[in-house]
Amino acid sequence: MKQYNFDQVIDRKNTSSYKWDNPLYDGKTILPMPVADMEFAVADEILEALDKITQHGVLGYSIVPDSLKVLAQAKLKNDYAWETSLDWQVWLPGIVPGITLACDIFANEERGVLTPIPVYHPFHLIPTWLGRPLITFPMVEENGRWVYDFTAFEESLQRKPAVFLFCNPHNPGGTVFNQEEINRIITLCKQYDCMIISDEIHADLQIYPQSQHICIGQQIEDIPSISFFATSKAYNTAGLGGCVAIIPDKVTREAFVKKTFGYMPMLSRHSIDVMTATYQHGANWLSQLLPYLKQNHDYLMNFIHQFPGLRMLPLEATYLAWISYDETWGDLQVRLLEKGLHVLRGEQFKGKNFIRLNFACPLSQVKEACQIIASLIQ
Ligand SMILES: Cc1ncc(COP(=O)(O)O)c(C=O)c1O
Structure with a gap:
């Protein structure tokens, strides 16, 4: 069974990525964690299916x-x-x-x-x-x-x-x-x-x-x-x-x-x-993905809970952390964007004083996001 490496950081800039090529960023270096797609390459069999179409050409x-x-x-x-x-x-x-x-x-x-x-x-x-x-x-x-x-x-x-x-x-x-x-x-x-x-x-x-x-x-x-x-x-x-x-x-x-x-x-x-x-073939990839997501989830949640005024309930499913913040954090979404981390405002989902953070990425990027959050109170 193929082992997938979800730690690998894949550069998605200039790939017409909704996440990475967001005009909002305007040339600034931003770690994007908004829209719900993942930073991981798909299962090999999916790539093979796409290759077959390319070779056929019609x-x-x-x-x-x-x-x-x-x-x-x-x-x-x-x-x-x-x-x-x-x-x-x-x-x-x-x-x-x-x-x-x-x-x-x-x-x-x-x-x-x-x-x-x-x-x-x-x-x-x-x-x-x-x-x-x-x-x-x-x-x-x-x-x-x-x-x-x-x-x-x-x-x-x-x-x-x-x-x-x-x-x-x-x-x-x-x-x-x-x-x-x-x-x-x-x-x-x-x-x-x-x-x-x-x-x-x-x-x-x-x-x-x-x-x-x-x-x-x-x-x-x-x-x-x-x-x-x-x-x-x-x-x-x-x-x-x-x-x-x-x-x-x-x-x-x-x-x-x-x-x-x-x-x-x-x-x-x-x-x-x-x-x-x-x-037909996705099960192996998924079975490796889920523990990786859980590891990211646990890392993020443990980190969030160190900070007074921030709160995240454990997720049973999805890779979209729903994090509440109190008034001491100000407008958290705007402050994070200024520091280089893009997450979605809770209001988009009709949730006040929340952010939604997508952690389906290499753990190194989750850690980077955590450092940006920590920098707000240093
Ligand atoms: C709950 C839910 N439904 C639907 C979608 C998008 O589905 P589609 O791309 O098939 O329209 C998303 C995307 O994040 C979602 O979270």
């Missing part, structure tokens, strides 16, 4: 082959014990456009979109883009995890949203929702006749092995659901996109598919072949 339109559908189906069954039918699959170039389309179809001006906050920013922005009412409820800290305030969740459901946007594992905050929580979400959504749209892009990024990903769609019977899965996040092929929506209900699926025409480009051959190689 880049026409592509269709999703049955072989890829079967691989996605097997992954759901083997990893999450979800038996799905091939007919339920709808392949799309990205999850965010898929969620946008679903909110456009299934929410309306009277019955809007419900989401927890803080949350991955498109979740709270999409309803606004579409002119649909946005209904939010807070996540709260409980026993060292970010969880739903279920009282507030139910109160929000009483406002009759048509769609609940579920992010599991949660970004930011890293919560992997357990069976009891999933049951409560389903029961309440059913009671208030609210469809569930579930984004499970981070499902494979379980950095605490005791947490177990549960697919909510597997357990829903009486209300429609759409569950989105992708290999792009956990296997670091985000730039190529590609995802699958699992839509068990035929009427819902047909309404969704109809709306994709004219809005969604076809998937590229690169995306299709890379997803195929990932499902």
